[in-house]
Amino acid sequence: MKKTYAKETICIQSGWQPKNGEPRVLPIYQSTTFKYETSEQMGRLFDLEESGYFYSRLQNPTCDYVAQKICELEGGVAAMLTSSGQAANYYAVFNICEAGDHAILSSKVYGGTFNLLTVTMKKMGIECTVVDPDCSYEELCEQFRPNTKCVLAETIANPALVVLDIEKFANAAHAHHVPLIVDNTFATPINCRPFEWGADIVTHSTTKYMDGHAMCLGGAIVDSGNFDWAAYPDKFPGLCTPDESYHGIVYAEKFGKAAYITKATSQLMRDLGSMQSPQNAFLLNVGLETLHLRVPRHCENAQKVAEFLENHEKVAWVDYPGLKSSKYYDLAQKYLPDGSCGVIAFGLKGGRKAAESLMDKLELAAIVTHVADARTCVLHPASHTHRQMNDEQLKEAGVEPDLIRLSVGIENVDDIIADLAQAIDKL
Ligand SMILES: *Cc1c(COP(=O)(O)O)cnc(C)c1O
Numbered sequence: 001m002k003k004t005y006a007k008e009t010i011c012i013q014s015g016w017q018p019k020n021g022e023p024r025v026l027p028i029y030q031s032t033t034f035k036y037e038t039s040e041q042m043g044r045l046f047d048l049e050e051s052g053y054f055y056s057r058l059q060n061p062t063c064d065y066v067a068q069k070i071c072e073l074e075g076g077v078a079a080m081l082t083s084s085g086q087a088a089n090y091y092a093v094f095n096i097c098e099a100g101d102h103a104i105l106s107s108k109v110y111g112g113t114f115n116l117l118t119v120t121m122k123k124m125g126i127e128c129t130v131v132d133p134d135c136s137y138e139e140l141c142e143q144f145r146p147n148t149k150c151v152l153a154e155t156i157a158n159p160a161l162v163v164l165d166i167e168k169f170a171n172a173a174h175a176h177h178v179p180l181i182v183d184n185t186f187a188t189p190i191n192c193r194p195f196e197w198g199a200d201i202v203t204h205s206t207t208k209y210m211d212g213h214a215m216c217l218g219g220a221i222v223d224s225g226n227f228d229w230a231a232y233p234d235k236f237p238g239l240c241t242p243d244e245s246y247h248g249i250v251y252a253e254k255f256g257k258a259a260y261i262t263k264a265t266s267q268l269m270r271d272l273g274s275m276q277s278p279q280n281a282f283l284l285n286v287g288l289e290t291l292h293l294r295v296p297r298h299c300e301n302a303q304k305v306a307e308f309l310e311n312h313e314k315v316a317w318v319d320y321p322g323l324k325s326s327k328y329y330d331l332a333q334k335y336l337p338d339g340s341c342g343v344i345a346f347g348l349k350g351g352r353k354a355a356e357s358l359m360d361k362l363e364l365a366a367i368v369t370h371v372a373d374a375r376t377c378v379l380h381p382a383s384h385t386h387r388q389m390n391d392e393q394l395k396e397a398g399v400e401p402d403l404i405r406l407s408v409g410i411e412n413v414d415d416i417i418a419d420l421a422q423a424i425d426k427l
Contacts, residue, residue, distance in 0.1 A: 005072075007073060007189065007190060007292055008292040010069065010072045010073050011069075011073070011288055011289055011290070011291050011292045012289050014068065014069040014072045014073075015065040015066055015068045015069035015285065016065040016285075026062060026065055026066070026282060026285050027061075027062065028062050028278050028279060028281075028282045029056075029060055029061045029062045029278050030278055030279070031056065031060075032055065032056050033054065033055055033056070034052070034053040034054055034055075036052075036054075042054065047246065047247060048246055048249055048254070048262070048266060056275065056278070057269060057270065057273050057275055058265060058266065058269050058270055058275075059265060059269075060275070060278050060281075061278075062278035062281045062282055063080075063081045063275070063276050063278060063281040064081075065281075065285070066081060066281045066282075066284055066285045066288070067079040067080050067081045067220060069285065069288055070189075070204065070206075070210070070220045070222060070288070071222050073189040073190075073193075073288075073291075074184070074189045074193055074194075074195060074202050074222045074224075075189075075193050075195050075196065075224070076195060076202065076222035076223055076224050076225065077223055077224065077225030077257045077258065078222070078223045078225065078257070078258045078260070078261035078262070079220060079221060079222040079223070079261060080220065080221050080261050080264060080265050080269070081206070081218060081219065081220050081275070081276040081281055081284075082218070082219035082220065082221065082274050082275070082276060083217065083218065083219065083274040083275060083276050083277075084205065084207065084217045084218060084219050084274070085110075085112075085183075085185060085203070085204065085205020085206070085207055085208075085217075085218075085219040086112050086113075086116060086205075086219070087219050087274035088203040088204060088205065088219030088220055088221050089113050089116060089152070089181075089183060089203050089219075090116055090121075090274075091221060091264050091268045091269075091272075091274070092150075092152075092181050092201055092203045092221050092264075093117065093121065093126075093150060093152060093181065094121070094124075094126075094268060095238070095260060095263055095264045095267075095268060096149050096150055096179070096236055096238060096239070096260075097121075097126045097149045097150060098125075098126070098237075098238065099124060099125025099126065100125055100126075100147060101125075101126055101127070101147050101148075101149045102126070102127045102128070102129065102145050102147045102148045102149065103117060103121075103126060103127070103128050103129075103148065103149060103150050103151070103152060104128070104129050104131055104140075104143050104144070104148060104150070104151040104152070105117045105118070105128050105129070105130050105131070105151075105152050105153070106130075106131060106132075106133040106152065106153035106154065106157070106162075106164065106169075107130045107131060107132050107133065107396070107397070107398070108132075108133050108153075108154070108157035108160040108162040108397075108398045109152070109153065109154050109157055109158075109183070110154065110157075110158045110183070110185075110205075111385055111386060111397065113152070113154075113183065114130075114397065117152070118130065129143045131143050133153055133157070133162050133164055133165070133169075134162070137168050137171065137172060140168065140169070140172040141172050141175065141176070144172070144176040144178075148176060148178055149178055149235065149236070150173075150178050150179055150180075150181055150201075151169055151172070151173045151178060151179075151180050151181065152180075152181045152182075152183070153169055153180070153181075153182060153183070154182070154183040154184075154185070154186065155182055155183070155184045155185075155186060155187040155192050155194060155335070155336075156186035156187050156321065156336070156340055156341050156343075157186075157398065158185065158186055158343070158371065159343065159345055159371075159381055159398075159399060159403065159405045160345070160397070160398030160399065161319050161320065161321060161326075161328070161340075161341075161343065161344075161345055162328060162398065163321050163328035163331040163332045163335060163336065163340070164182070164331075164335070165331055166180075166182060166194055166197035166198060166199055166335060167197050167198055169182075169198075169199075170197060170198025170199055170200075171198065173200075174198070177231075177232050177235060178235070179200035179201055179227040180198065180199045180200050180201070181199070181200070181201040181202075181203060182194040182199040182201070182202050182203070183202075183203045183204070183205075184202045184203070184204060185203075185204050185205045185208050185209070185372075186208070186209075186340075186341040186343065186372065187335075187336060187340065187341060188204075188209045188210065188291060188295055188341075190291055190292055190295040190296070190338075191295060191299070191336050191338055191339055191340065191341070192335050192336050195224040195226070197335065199224065200223070200224050200226055200227040201221065201222070201223055201224065201227075201260070202221075202222045202224070203219065203220065203221050203222075204219060204220040204221075204222075205218075205219055206218035206219055206220050206284050206287075207219075207370075208371060208372035208373070209291065209294065209295055209298070209341075209342075209372045209373075210284060210287055210288055210291060211283065211284050211287040211373070212287040212290070212291065212294050212372070212373055212374055213283075213287060213373055213374055214368075214370050214373040214374075214375070215280075215283050215287075216280035216283050216284060217280070218276050218280055218281070218284050219276070221261065221264060223257070223258075223260045223261050225257035225258075227260075229251075229252045229259060229260070230252040230253070233252075236252075238251075238263065239251045239252045239259050239260065239263060240252045240253075243263075243267065245267065246266065246267075251263045294374065294410055295339070295341075295342075296338070296339060297410045298339075298341065298342030298372075298408060298409070298410055299322070299338075299339030299340060299341065299342060300339070300413070301342065301408045301409070301410065301411075301413040301416060302320060302322070302340075302341070302342040302343070302344055302408040303320070303322045303339070304413045304417065305344060305406070305408050305413065305416055305417060305420070306318055306320035306322060306323050306344050306346075307323070308417045308420070308421075309344070309346050309420070310323060310325065312421075312424060314348055314349050314350070314354075314424050314427060315346055315347070315348060315349070315424070316346075316347045316348055316349045316351075316402070317346060317347045318344065318345075318346040319344070319345040319346065320340070320344045320345070321336065321340040321341075322339065322340055341372070342372060342407055342408040342409070342410075343371055343372065343405060343406070343407050343408070344405075344406045344408060345400075345403050345404065345405055345406075346403075346404055346406065347400055347402035347403055347404065348402065348404070348424070348427065350427060351401070351402045352382060352401045352402045354402070354427055355380050355382075355383075355402050355403075355404050356380060356383055357427060358404065358423050358424065358427060359378060359380055359404075361422070361423035361426050361427070362378060362419055362420070362423045363419055363422070363423075364376060364411070364415060364416060364419035365377060365378045365406065365416070365419055365420070366378070367379065369384060369385060370407070371405065371407040372407055373407070373409070374409050374410050375409045375411070376406070376407065376408055376409035376411060376416050376419075377406075377407045377409070378404060378405065378406050378407070379404075379405045379407075380403070380404055380405070381394075381399045381403055381405055382394055382399065382401045382402070382403065386399050406420075
């Protein structure tokens with residue numbers, strides 16, 4: 001596909017390109033394996049001498065067509081799907097970090113990502129320093145060590161709604177010869193393409209807006225192709241020295257700009273196996289076809305809901321990057337000029353108790369452990385996702401004890417506001 005198509009066209013047309021007489025719609029390659037005529041050819045595939053499918057744990061055509069679409073949306077050079085957003089962030093980091101290495105993580109990230117890096121990957125020998133994303137460039141630079149291998153942050157933090165100064169993070173990472181990985185789940189490439197601001201790798205939980213209908217867990221990793229691994233061979237031995245499990249292939253030499261994704265596929269996917277099923281990739285592709293219509297509508301609705309809440313006498317505070325009162329309004333204007341996301345955080349004057357009782361009074365907005373799908377939904381992190389944390393830990397994670405996370409859907413906005421109004425009135 002030519003690279004000049006607009007995002008809207010990429011959402012619809014990119015990925016599967018049927019040839020004469022082939023199915024119009026992306027086929028589900030529901031097959032674990034693929035047939036070859038000669039033993040020798042199969043051997044070449046296993047040596048990575050030739051590209052082709054042989055086992056769906058590594059690659060499957062349905063998944064690859066969908067990865068290709070996400071790759072084009074982000075403006076990258078190579079991409080892969082994973083079974084979940086957690087797997088995407090895990091592989092994105094583990095692909096370049098080994099035991100004895102160090103990573104820098106924004107403190108305002110999804111709870112699962114925070115646990116992954118600070119607890120689970122620590123057990124694997126990878127150390128992690130957590131930084132406040134609002135710190136100065138100098139403070140950020142102080143966190144780098146000789147063994148630092150990457151920096152990870154979210155474009156719009158879930159659920160803290162911090163907008164990342166991507167350029168500040170990219171400049172600091174590059175000054176220390178490491179890539180910046182940006183989790184772009186909440187913004188989606190419709191509202192922000194982190195590569196245009198210097199990010200090197202983008203990850204997604206496709207479970208959210210990309211799927212958009214709360215049907216399938218999934219993740220994606222996209223490489224911009226801009227980070228020059230071969231310039232720092234001592235820092236990235238996994239990409240720049242021979243891989244014994246592939247007869248001494250050096251990824252950065254053999255695959256150039258596709259080195260990072262090729263390694264993640266042929267090594268991590270082979271050995272760890274968090275692949276996306278072709279069925280889920282098919283459904284994800286259906287979601288992607290309307291991403292460019294849904295995301296602006298989520299933002300438009302969320303803006304109106306945020307303004308309604310801000311003007312309500314029983315509401316103590318509202319956090320939404322599209323509000324002028326937001327601490328992140330200016331950063332949002334710069335990085336997210338077309339809108340941020342559909343998620344709003346707010347607190348009621350009645351505090352934590354009022355938050356809990358509001359949940360029970362909502363009729364349209366459902367209580368679910370999810371965000372960013374077509375239906376309006378609501379969650380009280382202190383009572384649900386972040387239940388194990390005490391008030392102090394909650395504050396550290398950017399989650400106030402009274403914080404209500406409202407994921408505004410694409411229903412008629414007047415109905416969403418009326419539901420909130422009736423529930424708040426009953427408090
Ligand atoms: C949900 C989420 C994840 C984890 O994704 P799963 O698909 O649930 O594994 C990672 N990052 C962000 C920003 C998320 O919102």
